[in-house]
Amino acid sequence: MGVTIDDARAIAGTLPRSYEALVRDEVRFRVGRMVYAAFYQDDTIMGFGFPREEREALVASEPDKFLMPRASDMRFRWVCVRLDALDVEELRELLVDAWRMCVPKKVAAAYEG
Template sequence: MITVDQIRAVALTLPRTHEALVRDRIKFRVGQIVYVALSRDETVMGFGFPKEERAALVAGEPAKFHLPRPSDLRFHWVCVWLDKIDEGEMRELVIDAWRMVVPKRVAAAFTETQR
């Protein structure tokens, strides 16, 4: 199962990211915008994801992905069970969620350094 330390190791390498503890939940933010959040029991990761694509993601792999609680459906957000993904997939989800909240030039500069 993916751990908080593995997620932290990816998230904290991303420019402008900081970690916050809010109501006993670990969240990774750029400014005040949360792009990854963990459930209190650290078994579920919520992450930023385009609203228009999330129904297809969940329908395609319902054993892995699920929608957030109804009160959070207004946000660009999807959830994943951490025991259903590997480290490579977690990394991709975290980086893609981060790209949604940073300026395009910051994301582009990061992508350039990864080549």
């Protein structure tokens, strides 16, 4: 088990309007100016868009997998996950859900269509 940033690139590359950016030596996946996933700590942790009100429950449900974002990111709809605790299908689900938060509903519907 465990995925890499290259697995994430392969998935993100299939999502309409998604592109990769390098910010302060950290990889980010974006739609427009909105970041929906970012990689930290030598690409072992991925932060991703997630409803703020559900964040604590997610982290509490699987604390070995999910963790709260760094203090500077707490104001955002954001949570983090350890890549070594995921498989490719889980990674795909997290990335697509985060991406869906950034694109117009019709773009998401067309992708899922």
